[in-house]
Amino acid sequence: MNPNGAAIDAAxxxxxxxxxxGEVEAVRDVSFMVxxxxxxxxxxxxxxxxxxxxxxxxxxxxxxxxxGWVLGLDVQRDATKVRASIGLAGQYAAVDENLxxxxxxxxxxxxxxxxxxxxxxRADALLEQFNLTxxxxxxxxxxxxxxxxxxxxxxxxxxxPPVLFLDEPTTGLDPKGRNExxxxxxxxxxxxxxxxxxxxxxxxxxxxxDRILVIDHGxxxxxxxxxxxxxxxxxxxxxxxxxxxxxxxxxxxxxxxVGDLRTxxxxxxxxxxxxxxxxxxxEAVRALDSAGMEPVTMVLREPTxxxxxxxxxxxxxxxxxxxxxxxxxxxxxxxxxxxxxxxAR
Amino acid sequence: MTLVADTRAMAWRNVLNIRRNPELLVFxxxxxxIFVLMFRYVFGGAIQGxxxxxxxxxxxxxxxxxxxxxxxxxxxxxxxxxxxxxxGLIDRFRSLPISRAAVLTxxxxxDLLRNFFVVVLMMLVGFAVGWTVDxxxxxxxxxxxxxxxxxxxxxxxxxxxxxxxxNSETAQAISFPFLAVMVFASSAFVPVATMPSWLxxxxxxxxxxxxxxxxxxxxxxxxxxxxxxxxxxWIIGITAVCMPIAVARYRRVx
Numbered sequence: 001m002n003p004n005g006a007a008i009d010a011a012x013x014x015x016x017x018x019x020x021x022g023e024v025e026a027v028r029d030v031s032f033m034v035x036x037x038x039x040x041x042x043x044x045x046x047x048x049x050x051x052x053x054x055x056x057x058x059x060x061x062x063x064x065x066x067x068g069w070v071l072g073l074d075v076q077r078d079a080t081k082v083r084a085s086i087g088l089a090g091q092y093a094a095v096d097e098n099l100x101x102x103x104x105x106x107x108x109x110x111x112x113x114x115x116x117x118x119x120x121x122r123a124d125a126l127l128e129q130f131n132l133t134x135x136x137x138x139x140x141x142x143x144x145x146x147x148x149x150x151x152x153x154x155x156x157x158x159x160x161p162p163v164l165f166l167d168e169p170t171t172g173l174d175p176k177g178r179n180e181x182x183x184x185x186x187x188x189x190x191x192x193x194x195x196x197x198x199x200x201x202x203x204x205x206x207x208x209x210d211r212i213l214v215i216d217h218g219x220x221x222x223x224x225x226x227x228x229x230x231x232x233x234x235x236x237x238x239x240x241x242x243x244x245x246x247x248x249x250x251x252x253x254x255x256x257x258v259g260d261l262r263t264x265x266x267x268x269x270x271x272x273x274x275x276x277x278x279x280x281x282x283e284a285v286r287a288l289d290s291a292g293m294e295p296v297t298m299v300l301r302e303p304t305x306x307x308x309x310x311x312x313x314x315x316x317x318x319x320x321x322x323x324x325x326x327x328x329x330x331x332x333x334x335x336x337x338x339x340x341x342x343x344a345r
Numbered sequence: 346m347t348l349v350a351d352t353r354a355m356a357w358r359n360v361l362n363i364r365r366n367p368e369l370l371v372f373x374x375x376x377x378x379i380f381v382l383m384f385r386y387v388f389g390g391a392i393q394g395x396x397x398x399x400x401x402x403x404x405x406x407x408x409x410x411x412x413x414x415x416x417x418x419x420x421x422x423x424x425x426x427x428x429x430x431x432x433g434l435i436d437r438f439r440s441l442p443i444s445r446a447a448v449l450t451x452x453x454x455x456d457l458l459r460n461f462f463v464v465v466l467m468m469l470v471g472f473a474v475g476w477t478v479d480x481x482x483x484x485x486x487x488x489x490x491x492x493x494x495x496x497x498x499x500x501x502x503x504x505x506x507x508x509x510x511x512n513s514e515t516a517q518a519i520s521f522p523f524l525a526v527m528v529f530a531s532s533a534f535v536p537v538a539t540m541p542s543w544l545x546x547x548x549x550x551x552x553x554x555x556x557x558x559x560x561x562x563x564x565x566x567x568x569x570x571x572x573x574x575x576x577x578x579w580i581i582g583i584t585a586v587c588m589p590i591a592v593a594r595y596r597r598v599x
Contacts, residue, residue: 058440060436060439060440083440083443086440088436090433090436090437099358099361103358103361107354107357108437108441110354111438112442155437
């Protein structure tokens with residue numbers, strides 16, 4: 001149901017969204033639907049246009065073309081009503097450093113026109129939920145990065161918005177902070193909140209999202225559940241580990257005929273078609289044996305979203321044009337993957 | 346009307362910011378205090394000769410210092426907004442169902458309060474170095490109102506600067522030369538009659554001089570008429586022009 005009482009089948013909908021900044025087309029024709037109570041993960045590298053999509057749907061940026069709806073409300077024409085129904089937590093923790101944690105939440109309560117009693121109740125509940133009760137009356141400038149991020153998310157939830165936009169909520173958090181935040185997001189979804197979450201981390205999309213939208217250079221390049229994407233785009237992977245990187249390099253030459261090969265550090269990964277995986281494993285063993293090389297480990301594993309992303313965006317070197325206002329980055333397919341993995345650990 | 350409630354909420358936030366950084370209030374007075382000491386005790390003797398007989402330099406100087414203080418202080422509004430933009434706070438506010446002008450009205454209101462404290466502080470400094478007002482308490486109150494009105498109108502001008510510059514360093518860098526011209530090519534420290542003739546027209550009629558002269562009218566002669574009237578017109582004019590421009594910029598800034 002939207003605030004006008006009509007039943008709706010999409011809590012968030014984008015149709016043909018385009019955003020141009022001068023010559024740069026940051027977002028080109030992006031469309032999707034998020035059913036109520038589900039999580040859409042928008043996955044893509046830095047500069048893919050994720051933040052711009054979020055900014056258009058949260059009324060912060062005007063689409064060059066196309067339309068977005070939140071709970072059936074047009075994000076441009078009904079912007080004020082949309083704002084009352086959404087929560088936004090960004091990549092940069094947008095909390096006031098010179099206020100205490102509790103005061104930050106009170107400020108949002110005042111600005112969303114909750115009564116003083118209700119604001120106090122919500123602030124207490126959120127501080128408790130986000131494990132900030134002890135620090136509640138300390139100035140935010142004394143908070144750690146993880147605490148700020150939790151407070152930022154709490155601030156987005158003061159007015160209990162049915163739709164939540166999270167723009168790279170865990171970027172820059174340590175594994176503990178990330179796990180805590182994941183738990184909180186799962187709890188919110190359990191309570192019926194619809195979530196749109198952008199992330200560079202495949203593991204994160206895999207862990208939280210019902211459906212995943214993969215975007216690159218402002219366009220949707222794949223969409224589906226994590227399982228669908230894996231079965232559609234990825235191959236089974238043989239991972240062969242060696243004592244050191246030099247050995248892995250040498251082995252890579254011997255293993256090249258077996259399949260699609262990537263070497264990272266002391267690990268060689270070979271992508272093979274799922275139905276030929278046993279055959280490929282045998283081939284790999286024979287190739288290593290005849291080269292006289294002994295691996296430390298050798299495993300056959302199911303594809304991860306990581307592999308999907310690589311097979312979708314390709315291995316070739318490519319320039320990523322910065323359009324999200326992030327630092328400009330030039331990455332290779334592989335460099336990107338390394339970044340995603342490094343962060344996911 | 347949510348504008349009033351939203352303004353109050355934003356002002357509450359900005360006043361808390363001022364209270365949490367009381368050192369900034371003190372810093373805001375350091376530069377003007379140095380000017381008071383320098384002009385009162387170093388240059389004052391030389392300038393005294395250019396003043397009409399019977400007028401003391403310290404009474405001439407202090408209105409200039411008050412206006413100097415609020416003119417440079419107005420930069421705070423722009424710097425604060427630029428910081429909010431830079432840190433993503435403006436995005437948060439813009440994603441909430443609040444009145445579109447509230448971020449600006451809240452900040453300018455809080456800055457008005459800040460200016461009040463700074464001017465009071467500077468008046469105390471004035472009394473300490475021999476500033477006297479023979480025209481009564483009402484003259485001081487009137488001067489305070491004029492100063493705060495001028496500060497308020499400048500807050501809106503610098504809101505535009507802050508929203509355009511988008512970071513505090515740029516906001517300061519583009520404002521400073523302009524502010525220096527406004528403050529020094531004015532009647533703040535020396536009588537305009539001692540300046541070259543090509544400069545006198547500007548120095549006599551630009552808003553900083555007009556407000557300073559109005560405060561002098563109130564605190565020295567007690568003959569508040571033409572300059573006070575002109576100062577009020579400047580305050581209304583600057584506010585009327587800058588307020589809508591600032592609000593329009595805020596709406597468009599992304």
